[in-house]
Amino acid sequence: MRRRMQAKLSEVKAELQRRRHQPIPEQGAWLEGVVRGYFAYHAVPTNTRAMSHFRSQIIWHWHRALHRRGQRDRTHWVRMGQLVRRWLPLAKKQHPWPEQRFDVRTQGKSRMR
Numbered sequence: 001m002r003r004r005m006q007a008k009l010s011e012v013k014a015e016l017q018r019r020r021h022q023p024i025p026e027q028g029a030w031l032e033g034v035v036r037g038y039f040a041y042h043a044v045p046t047n048t049r050a051m052s053h054f055r056s057q058i059i060w061h062w063h064r065a066l067h068r069r070g071q072r073d074r075t076h077w078v079r080m081g082q083l084v085r086r087w088l089p090l091a092k093k094q095h096p097w098p099e100q101r102f103d104v105r106t107q108g109k110s111r112m113r
Contacts, residue, residue: 001042001050008038009057016065024066028087031062035088043094051091059084 012034019027035058039051059080066075 005050005054008034009054009061012058013061013065016061020065020069024083027062027065028083031058032087032089034058039089039091039094043092045093045095045097048091048093055088055091058088 012031015030016027019030035055038054042051042054062083063075063077063080066080067073069075
């Protein structure tokens with residue numbers, strides 16, 4: 001799991017460097033999709049801490065990319081907080097426990113038996 005996260009983070013870092021001079025709403029929308037997709041796959045019970053770490057690393061990389069846009073950049077952490085609240089979803093469990101997920105009862109006769 002750690003290797004996948006590191007691979008995704010390095011991928012995002014490279015893409016943020018490439019997208020550095022795009023408008024912030026475009027960057028935010030793209031990052032929102034990346035984080036939502038990552039959470040949709042990895043948001044299982046007991047993995048919330050790793051997802052929070054992934055999100056915080058995304059925030060840090062985004063801040064670094066915005067900070068390197070020019071000498072007169074004023075992207076402080078207060079501003080980053082506003083951007084993060086606007087664009088990046090919070091880490092939360094999206095899939096139920098396996099006992100709930102796979103313990104399905106069908107009513108009547110199922111053709112799939």
